[in-house]
Amino acid sequence: MVDSPISAKTTTNTAARQRVFGPSIWLLLAAIVLLIVSPWVLPQFMQNTLVRSCLYAVVVITVDLLWGYTGILTFGQATFFGIGAYATGLVFTHMGFSTGMAVFALFAGIAVSMLVACLVGILSFYPGATPLYASVVSLVLPIVMTQVIFAGGTFTGSSSGLSGYESFDWDTSTWLWVCGGFLLITTLLARRFVNSDTGRLLVAIRENEVRCDYLGINTSRVKILLLIALSAVSSVAGFLYACYGMVVAPEMAGFQFGTEMLVWVALGGRATILGPVLGTLLIDVSSAYLSGDLPFVWKLFLGLSFVIVIVALPKGLLPALVQLVGRGKFASSIDQKSQLLAAQNRPLKGLAARGKVALSVKGVVRFFGSLNVLRNVNFDAKHGELLSLVGPNGAGKTTLMRCISDGRERSGGDIAINDHAIEKLAPFECVQLGIGRKFQTANVFEDLTIFDALAVARTKISRPSIWHRTHAIALSPPALSIVQTTGLDALLETPCRLLSHGQKQALELAMVLALEPNILLLDEPTAGLTKPERTAIGQTLTSLARNHQMCVVLIEHDLDFVCDISSRVIVLHQGEIVLDGSVDDVVNSELVRDIYSGSAALPSQAAQKPEDV
Numbered sequence: 001m002v003d004s005p006i007s008a009k010t011t012t013n014t015a016a017r018q019r020v021f022g023p024s025i026w027l028l029l030a031a032i033v034l035l036i037v038s039p040w041v042l043p044q045f046m047q048n049t050l051v052r053s054c055l056y057a058v059v060v061i062t063v064d065l066l067w068g069y070t071g072i073l074t075f076g077q078a079t080f081f082g083i084g085a086y087a088t089g090l091v092f093t094h095m096g097f098s099t100g101m102a103v104f105a106l107f108a109g110i111a112v113s114m115l116v117a118c119l120v121g122i123l124s125f126y127p128g129a130t131p132l133y134a135s136v137v138s139l140v141l142p143i144v145m146t147q148v149i150f151a152g153g154t155f156t157g158s159s160s161g162l163s164g165y166e167s168f169d170w171d172t173s174t175w176l177w178v179c180g181g182f183l184l185i186t187t188l189l190a191r192r193f194v195n196s197d198t199g200r201l202l203v204a205i206r207e208n209e210v211r212c213d214y215l216g217i218n219t220s221r222v223k224i225l226l227l228i229a230l231s232a233v234s235s236v237a238g239f240l241y242a243c244y245g246m247v248v249a250p251e252m253a254g255f256q257f258g259t260e261m262l263v264w265v266a267l268g269g270r271a272t273i274l275g276p277v278l279g280t281l282l283i284d285v286s287s288a289y290l291s292g293d294l295p296f297v298w299k300l301f302l303g304l305s306f307v308i309v310i311v312a313l314p315k316g317l318l319p320a321l322v323q324l325v326g327r328g329k330f331a332s333s334i335d336q337k338s339q340l341l342a343a344q345n346r347p348l349k350g351l352a353a354r355g356k357v358a359l360s361v362k363g364v365v366r367f368f369g370s371l372n373v374l375r376n377v378n379f380d381a382k383h384g385e386l387l388s389l390v391g392p393n394g395a396g397k398t399t400l401m402r403c404i405s406d407g408r409e410r411s412g413g414d415i416a417i418n419d420h421a422i423e424k425l426a427p428f429e430c431v432q433l434g435i436g437r438k439f440q441t442a443n444v445f446e447d448l449t450i451f452d453a454l455a456v457a458r459t460k461i462s463r464p465s466i467w468h469r470t471h472a473i474a475l476s477p478p479a480l481s482i483v484q485t486t487g488l489d490a491l492l493e494t495p496c497r498l499l500s501h502g503q504k505q506a507l508e509l510a511m512v513l514a515l516e517p518n519i520l521l522l523d524e525p526t527a528g529l530t531k532p533e534r535t536a537i538g539q540t541l542t543s544l545a546r547n548h549q550m551c552v553v554l555i556e557h558d559l560d561f562v563c564d565i566s567s568r569v570i571v572l573h574q575g576e577i578v579l580d581g582s583v584d585d586v587v588n589s590e591l592v593r594d595i596y597s598g599s600a601a602l603p604s605q606a607a608q609k610p611e612d613v
């Protein structure tokens with residue numbers, strides 16, 4: 001049972017997972033030295049400000065992970081900072097201070113934050129929720145939190161907050177080491193995390209969540225878990241803030257702070273970790289010095305800088321700076337060569353158990369308001385069958401494919417995949433039953449490389465690590481064959497956005513095949529391809545059906561192509577199946593000719609008696 005290498009470029013079968021260390025070792029050493037010597041070189045005021053800025057920067061990292069990497073625009077991270085701070089303030093004020101109480105306050109803050117994050121996550125990311133809805137929920141969260149604090153009266157200190165409680169008796173330099181060290185460790189862990197398999201998955205979700213869903217990835221769960229983990233980090237920052245400052249106030253959990261953090265992330269550079277950290281330190285320290293002397297001018301200056309950066313440097317300051325000094329793409333710190341391996345002589349891991357019938361469609365109907373797009377569609381498809389769905393524009397072919405791959409799509413009827421009724425299953429759950437769907441227009445991850453896109457496609461089969469980054473993946477023979485025959489294996493480090501239309505189509509097909517499905521749904525896979533590319537795809541599809549016993553269901557407008565490769569053809573017209581037979585049946589059908597010439601009536605309509613009309 002081995003995975004064999006496929007080319008000179010990929011001639012190794014060493015460990016598939018390798019460690020990733022960023023190139024910023026000098027930056028790290030400089031930060032450590034700066035942190036150690038800061039009490040001797042920085043004035044007291046600056047040290048005080050930096051303690052606060054370091055804690056803010058930790059929360060900003062969580063905002064960057066959510067917004068920059070995963071595409072979740074959130075105003076709510078301030079709330080978790082506030083919960084951590086208030087848990088500490090409340091415990092120290094009402095129960096007294098001791099080391100034991102501090103540990104209790106720390107864990108109480110983390111627990112409450114995680115609980116709130118879980119509720120917010122479920123509300124924001126339930127299947128079908130839009131990104132806008134998630135942002136609105138995150139907007140409401142700090143407002144609710146502030147109102148809860150106000151309503152707490154003397155218990156929470158209402159609008160005045162809590163102050164004057166006892167805390168750790170450390171000097172400023174110790175606090176700076178503790179909080180600076182916390183920031184340093186959080187930054188390193190975050191860099192490591194975003195360079196891991198899971199970091200790559202987060203970018204995929206940001207780039208194309210629908211594609212992830214159809215790759216069998218439960219994106220809602222990923223986002224909820226991420227939110228819960230990051231709420232704990234923000235809560236620890238809040239705990240340290242409350243211990244250090246010995247004061248907590250409603251503003252710490254408020255909407256304004258949540259919004260300011262978004263500005264810091266945007267200014268520093270989204271999805272870079274280091275950019276938002278440096279941006280926060282720079283802006284917060286500058287604000288501490290300048291906002292007292294120039295309160296209005298400083299705010300105006302900050303607002304203007306934000307607008308200018310967003311317009312002129314949409315990626316933020318750090319990426320622009322790095323580009324200026326010619327270091328290429330900032331975020332990329334991975335120097336290992338990516339490898340594709342052939343998964344040979346092993347049972348395919350992703351392959352769902354085959355049913356007696358691959359696909360069963362019974363009485364399926366689909367309405368859009370009063371528009372009846374699918375009417376009582378019935379057919380079965382077997383493994384090893386290459387079934388083409390044809391019909392004029394608007395016949396309902398794509399709608400039927402959507403109904404097969406998403407249990408929530410149809411208005412009525414039953415569909416079973418490998419003998420399992422799909423009921424109301426979401427697409428990622430239908431994928432678990434053995435289905436793979438390729439969309440009409442090439443649907444890949446524009447910002448990922450070809451290798452990364454294929455690696456994301458393997459998420460269902462190979463659990464992504466939160467620590468390591470996989471640099472070698474084993475593809476099933478069909479997926480590998482597509483990659484090799486289309487030359488994508490020579491372009492593994494190329495970002496998908498640079499690929500031609502045909503290459504994107506091929507990559508998407510390879511991604512779907514990497515799932516190791518036994519039922520393949522393809523919506524016009526040859527659209528926009530050249531003749532040789534069409535021939536190559538046709539040969540691959542017939543081989544998938546014949547040699548791998550895959551059930552291939554194909555929507556296609558090119559009838560010559562359909563006739564060349566299909567073992568069976570279904571003709572759909574105005575949402576009804578009007579013919580289900582062999583290629584010869586279609587070629588010789590008067591009805592099909594009439595349908596394509598626009599003069600055919602539906603059999604159900606033709607069968608109607610004049611008095612019924």
Ligand SMILES: Nc1ncnc2c1ncn2[C@@H]1O[C@H](COP(=O)(O)OP(=O)(O)OP(=O)(O)O)[C@@H](O)[C@H]1O
Binds near residue numbers: 391393
């Ligand atoms: N979300 C929607 N809301 C309303 N009508 C829709 C929706 N999706 C599809 N339709 C309608 O359903 C009908 C069938 O559309 P569908 O895309 O399934 O046809 P098709 O056979 O795949 O066409 P084509 O070959 O042009 O892709 C069309 O009249 C279309 O306008």
